[in-house]
Amino acid sequence: DAKVSEGVKRGLISATNDPYTTYFTKAQYEDFEKGLNGSFSGIGAEIGKNGDQIVIIAPIDGSPAAKSGLKASDAILQIDGASTEGMSVEEAVTKIRGDAGTKVKLSVVSSGERKEIEVTREDIKVASVKSEQLSADVGYIKISQFGLDTASLASKAASELKAKGVSKIILDLRNNGGGYVDQAVSVAGIWMYQKTVLSERFRGAEIDVKRTASNPLLNLSSGNKLVVLVNEGSASASEILAASLRDNAGVKLVGEKTFGK
Numbered sequence: 001d002a003k004v005s006e007g008v009k010r011g012l013i014s015a016t017n018d019p020y021t022t023y024f025t026k027a028q029y030e031d032f033e034k035g036l037n038g039s040f041s042g043i044g045a046e047i048g049k050n051g052d053q054i055v056i057i058a059p060i061d062g063s064p065a066a067k068s069g070l071k072a073s074d075a076i077l078q079i080d081g082a083s084t085e086g087m088s089v090e091e092a093v094t095k096i097r098g099d100a101g102t103k104v105k106l107s108v109v110s111s112g113e114r115k116e117i118e119v120t121r122e123d124i125k126v127a128s129v130k131s132e133q134l135s136a137d138v139g140y141i142k143i144s145q146f147g148l149d150t151a152s153l154a155s156k157a158a159s160e161l162k163a164k165g166v167s168k169i170i171l172d173l174r175n176n177g178g179g180y181v182d183q184a185v186s187v188a189g190i191w192m193y194q195k196t197v198l199s200e201r202f203r204g205a206e207i208d209v210k211r212t213a214s215n216p217l218l219n220l221s222s223g224n225k226l227v228v229l230v231n232e233g234s235a236s237a238s239e240i241l242a243a244s245l246r247d248n249a250g251v252k253l254v255g256e257k258t259f260g261k
Contacts, residue, residue, distance in 0.1 A: 019049040019089075020261065028090050031097065036147045036179050038126035042097035043104065043119045045070060046145075046177025047089055048235065048261070054084040054092045056108075057259055058175035058233030060126055060144060068119045071110060072175065072233035072259070078107035097121070128179075131157035139166035143187065146179030146237045151186035158190050158217045168225040169218060171245075174255060178236025181210070188244050189214040191226055191251075197244040220249045227252045235259035 006025065013023040024032060034040045044063020045056050056074040059065035076084050079095045096104055100123045108115050128150045130142045139161035143154060161169065178184075185197045189212035200208040218224040228242050230253050239258050245251040 014088075019051070022088060022090055024090065028094070031093070032090075036145065037149075038128055038145070038147055039124070040097065041100045041123050042093075042121050043068075043070075044122070044124045044126075045096075046175075046233075046235070047076075047093050047096065048177070048259075049089055050075070052085075054087060054089065057177040057235050057261075060124065061175065063124060064119045064122050068117050069110075069115075070106075070108065070117065070119075072231065075109040076106055077109060077114070078105075080105050127153075129153035129157055131161060133161060133164055133166060134170070137166055138168045138170070139164075140170045140172065142172040143176055143238070145176055146181070146183040146187075148180065148183070150179065150183045151189075154187045155190060155217060162217060167218075167223060170227055170229065172229045173234045173238040173242055174229050174231040175233035176235070176238035177233065177259075178238055178261070181237050181240060184237040184241040185210045185212060186214070188212050188241055190217050191220050191224070191245065192216060192248055193219065195244065195248040197248075198240055220251070227254055229253075229255050230258050231256040232259055235261040 010023045013021055043065040044060040045065035046058045048055060048057040054076045056070050056072055058072050059070050084092055098121050100121055103118055103120050106117045108117060126144055128143060128145050128147045132140050134140050141154060141157050143150060188197045192212045193216050195212050196209055197212060198210040199206055220226060228245060228251055230242050239261060242253055246253055
């Protein structure tokens with residue numbers, strides 16, 4: 001009975017034909033949360049869909065996926081010999097993840113060329129925010145994904161850079177596959193006050209608006225400068241953050257066209 005019930009729910013969600021709406025079992029949900037909180041065993045890559053095709057959205061810097069040469073937008077055709085045709089993202093993630101030290105074989109198409117890549121899984125621990133001071137007044141903040149503590153970590157990094165006299169920030173969202181949207185909204189609040197980051201509409205009516213609320217640490221109207229780096233591995237919440245900074249504050253986006261989620 002439990003399996004039939006689960007199948008009905010999965011079929012109901014599948015009928016929307018929305019590649020970003022999926023049904024999670026309890027185990028899949030727990031794995032998903034572990035990934036967003038930066039701790040899991042696998043190859044270290046954000047997986048998604050482009051149309052009906054399973055693709056690499058972004059490899060994590062320094063991960064087994066990155067070291068093996070996997071790149072954003074690489075299409076995954078097979079996982080350990082099993083075709084990904086008709087496979088959900090969650091099924092693909094489950095097959096690719098596994099115990100550290102074990103191997104997974106992927107058949108991929110990269111830049112039009114088919115490749116067979118074997119990747120050794122590792123325990124992946126991702127610090128979602130890294131920062132450094134590049135010069136007297138220029139700082140660098142890298143956000144690799146939006147986990148539960150990303151906004152607080154980014155605020156801490158911004159505060160520390162501000163205390164050192166930094167007034168210009170390079171915000172690096174390259175290969176950031178997304179995460180919790182509310183965390184991206186809070187990060188936008190480091191630079192903007194009472195600005196709309198995201199609005200949702202249903203049949204023409206606005207049903208939800210997410211705005212920045214905090215007093216900005218590095219208010220862009222007070223002489224602080226910001227530039228955002230993006231690439232084809234920047235997806236979902238990172239695209240929302242980048243677009244809101246550009247649309248609300250005229251922030252320059254530098255790099256490549258983003259994933260398009």
